[in-house]
Structure formats: C-alpha cells, structure tokens
Amino acid sequence: xxxxxxxxxxxxxxxxxxxSKNTVDSEILAGHLKAAQLTFASSPEKASSxxxxxxxxxxxxxxxxxxxxxxxxxxxxxxxxxxxxxxxCLSERYADELRAEMPEVDHFFGTEAYSxxxxxxxxxxxxxxxGERVLSTPNHFAYLKISEGCDNPCSFCAIPIMRGGHRSKxxxxxxxxxxxxxxxxxxxxxVVAQDLTYYGLDLYGSRSLADLLKEMSDVEGVKWIxxxxxxPAKFPRDILPVIAERDNICKYLDxxxxxxxxxxxxxxxxxxxRRATEEIIGVIRDAVPNITLRSTFIIxxxxxxxxxxxxxxxxxxxxxxxxxxxxxxxxxxxTYSYILGDPIHADIKEARKQQLMDIQKGISLEKNxxxxxxxxxxxxxxxxxxxxxxxxxxxxxEVDNEVFVRSPELxxxxxxxxxxxxxxxxxxxxxxxxxxRE
Numbered sequence: 528x529x530x531x532x533x534x535x536x537x538x539x540x541x542x543x544x545x546x547s548k549n550t551v552d553s554e555i556l557a558g559h560l561k562a563a564q565l566t567f568a569s570s571p572e573k574a575s576s577x578x579x580x581x582x583x584x585x586x587x588x589x590x591x592x593x594x595x596x597x598x599x600x601x602x603x604x605x606x607x608x609x610x611x612x613x614x615x616c617l618s619e620r621y622a623d624e625l626r627a628e629m630p631e632v633d634h635f636f637g638t639e640a641y642s643x644x645x646x647x648x649x650x651x652x653x654x655x656x657x658g659e660r661v662l663s664t665p666n667h668f669a670y671l672k673i674s675e676g677c678d679n680p681c682s683f684c685a686i687p688i689m690r691g692g693h694r695s696k697x698x699x700x701x702x703x704x705x706x707x708x709x710x711x712x713x714x715x716x717x718v719v720a721q722d723l724t725y726y727g728l729d730l731y732g733s734r735s736l737a738d739l740l741k742e743m744s745d746v747e748g749v750k751w752i753x754x755x756x757x758x759p760a761k762f763p764r765d766i767l768p769v770i771a772e773r774d775n776i777c778k779y780l781d782x783x784x785x786x787x788x789x790x791x792x793x794x795x796x797x798x799x800x801r802r803a804t805e806e807i808i809g810v811i812r813d814a815v816p817n818i819t820l821r822s823t824f825i826i827x828x829x830x831x832x833x834x835x836x837x838x839x840x841x842x843x844x845x846x847x848x849x850x851x852x853x854x855x856x857x858x859x860x861x862t863y864s865y866i867l868g869d870p871i872h873a874d875i876k877e878a879r880k881q882q883l884m885d886i887q888k889g890i891s892l893e894k895n896x897x898x899x900x901x902x903x904x905x906x907x908x909x910x911x912x913x914x915x916x917x918x919x920x921x922x923x924x925e926v927d928n929e930v931f932v933r934s935p936e937l938x939x940x941x942x943x944x945x946x947x948x949x950x951x952x953x954x955x956x957x958x959x960x961x962x963x964r965e
Contacts, residue, residue: 545582558659583617667942821850827876
C-alpha cells in the first residue's frame with residue numbers, strides 16, 4: 528500500500544494480494560492504523576512491521592501469498608523486520624498449517640481482523656474502530672464493498688469457508704462512506720461484493736440492490752458507479768431500469784457465468800441452465816441498450832468434456848461478450864467439487880484457455896474497431912510521456928481496455944473527464960485525440 532511516509536522506525540507496511548475486496552480491507556485497516564498515529568513505510572524493506580493481506584482463492588493465488596510470506600520471513604531472519612503479521616483469506620483458512628511451517632510469522636489473523644491487528648501494533652491505544660480508509664488506488668476512483676461473504680453453493684468455491692455467509696452493509700453506512708470518499712476526491716465507485724445480487728436479503732428481507740443504487744446515484748459528486756460480480760441465477764431485474772435511467776451509473780455489468788454447458792453448470796451448483804443464462808443476457812441487453820457485459824469462465828472443471836468446451840466456445844462466439852476473462856480450474860479443499868478430483872491435465876486446460884481467449888480477442892478487436900469515428904467520454908488516469916492513458920465507461924480499472932489520448936496542446940490531468948475522438952483500435956486498446964473537457 529502506497530504512502531508518502533518513508534520512515535522505518537516504528538513504521539508499518541501493508542502488502543495486499545488478491546481481489547479488489549482485499550484492497551478495501553487493507554484500505555480500512557490502513558485507516559485504523561493512521562487513526563492510531565502509526566506511520567507508513569513506502570515498502571516492506573523500510574518498515575519495522577509488515578502486514579500481508581493474503582488471498583487463498585485458487586492455487587496461483589495461494590502460491591503468490593506463500594511466496595510473499597517467505598520473502599518477508601527472509602527479511603525478518605536478516606533482522607530487517609521486527610514484526611510480521613499475516614492476515615486475510617489464506618490465513619483464515621490455513622492458519623494452523625502456516626503457523627507450523629512458518630515460525631518467523633509473529634501473528635496469523637483471518638479476514639477483517641482490524642481490532643486484533645491494532646492491539647498487536649499499538650497495545651496501549653484506546654481506539655474506536657470507525658470507517659476510515661486510506662486509499663491505495665488513485666484518488667479519483669475507489670472500490671466500494673457493499674457486503675461480505677456469500678450464501679451461494681458453488682461447488683468449486685471456498686469463499687464461504689474463508690469469508691462466511693452473506694452479510695449486507697447497511698445502506699446508511701454505505702452512503703456515509705461514499706460521501707466521505709467524495710470529499711477525498713473520488714469520482715468513480717467500483718461496487719464489489721462476493722455477489723452483488725444478494726444485497727439486502729439479510730437486512731431488509733428482500734433483494735434491495737435497486738434501492739441502494741438509487742441512493743448511491745443521488746450522492747452529490749458521484750460521476751460513475753460501476754457494478755462488478757453479479758450472480759446470474761435469480762438476477763434482480765429491477766436494477767436494469769435504474770442502470771438505464773441514471774446517467775452516473777455506468778452501462779456496465781460484470782456477471783461471472785463460469786460456464787455455459789448445462790451439464791457443467793449443474794455440477795458446479797450454479798442454479799442456472801444455458802437457456803436461462805441466454806435469456807437473462809437478452810433481458811439485460813434489451814433493458815440497457817449498449818451495455819458493456821463482462822464475464823469470466825472456469826476452464827477444465829473436472830467433468831468438462833471436449834463437447835462441453837466446444838459448447839462454451841460456440842457460446843462465446845455467438846453471444847459476443849464485450850469483456851471476458853478465463854481461469855483454470857483449481858481443486859480446493861473442503862469444496863463440493865473436491866471429490867471429483869482434478870482429472871484434466873494442466874496442458875489441456877491451458878490449451879483450452881488459449882483457444883477461448885483467442886476467440887474473445889477477435890470479438891474485442893471487432894467491437895473496438897466499431898468505435899473508430901465515435902467520440903467517447905474518458906476518465907484520464909495518467910500521463911505516459913506526453914500521451915495520456917484513460918478509461919471509458921466500458922472499462923473497469925485494472926482488468927479492462929485502456930484509451931490512449933493524444934493532446935499535444937493541452938495538459939490533461941489524472942481524474943478529469945474529457946471527450947476523445949477515437950481514431951484507431953487494437954484488440955484491447957483504443958487510440959484517439961482530445962476534443963474537449965467535460
């Protein structure tokens with residue numbers, strides 16, 4: 528986590544791994560540490576205490592987390608680090624095993640263990656945990672987590688084991704957090720949760736995302752609201768007119784489908800079929816014209832046959848999603864699919880993934896080329912040696928396309944909205960010239 532303070536004495540650094548929801552957790556933790564008047568180091572090497580917020584979602588994420596812990600343990604062995612704390616999903620799930628294998632780690636905590644970490648780093652502090660955050664993203668956008676945990680029974684997923692059941696954050700708390708972040712300069716809110724569509728069931732007795740979106744949209748100063756991670760089964764269709772009608776809600780939706788073969792979806796316990804999936808995509812596109820749809824798929828699920836994979840390729844070719852990611856199946860302890868094993872060889876998984884992404888690459892190029900000659904509203908991110916890089920309404924930060932903007936006469940600034948004439952396109956980027964400021 529970035530901070531201008533670079534002192535080593537009594538300073539703390541946070542390393543965040545994994546998803547945007549972990550990013551929010553680390554930012555909240557940093558807010559509590561700042562309120563406790565602890566200082567931040569610019570890197571683990573310059574800190575006296577290090578907190579590693581781990582991810583334990585799939586094998587690659589676990590490996591990255593373990594390697595990061597081992598690197599930090601080496602710093603501690605060399606006397607360059609006084610206190611090493613491991614927190615987050617991997618620690619929540621495997622604390623006993625990690626404790627036995629990594630004695631250099633002083634403390635293991637699970638997710639959202641803010642008060643326990645504060646007690647370690649500032650034991651004499653009389654504190655009151657509030658909702659402060661220290662942003663690690665650029666000041667013009669922030670991730671906004673509206674719930675924690677998940678009640679969906681997906682066979683492959685260990686999130687409920689690590690994060691627990693679904694728990695919605697009260698509307699008034701979310702709106703207060705938004706107003707606080709707007710005062711810090713945030714213009715775009717990327718709304719995240721394990722599953723946005725469950726929002727409100729536990730607090731209000733019904734799915735209440737539509738009502739929440741209206742209140743969020745009414746917050747003064749909010750320019751873009753972007754929705755990530757909407758479960759397709761029992762999708763709350765009442766959010767669609769809200770998205771269509773509100774100018775500051777991006778015409779964008781990330782809806783992880785995971786697969787399209789009904790055979791695979793049934794084993795995955797997704798609660799939906801191919802036919803129902805195609806129906807909800809049609810409903811969404813009809814209700815919100817020109818919406819950007821993003822999705823992800825799991826490749827190499829244990830019962831995925833060649834025919835199932837061919838069906839997925841045909842679906843991607845026909846439906847032409849705007850954005851797409853793919854992940855290799857990872858066998859996770861204690862999940863429903865664990866007993867199925869991991870029979871598909873890694874090389875086959877990788878080849879299938881490459882084949883699917885090649886199809887999407889062609890779709891993305893086609894869609895991008897169709898934007899040549901149009902003018903798009905672009906949020907400027909940074910100056911890259913005289914060429915400015917930004918994002919359109921169709922692009923979520925860190926995972927989607929970028930727009931490169933030429934503006935030889937005017938300096939553009941991070942966080943400002945400009946109109947850009949699109950002149951060229953590649954598979955995953957657009958190129959254009961500055962037209963005017965918003």
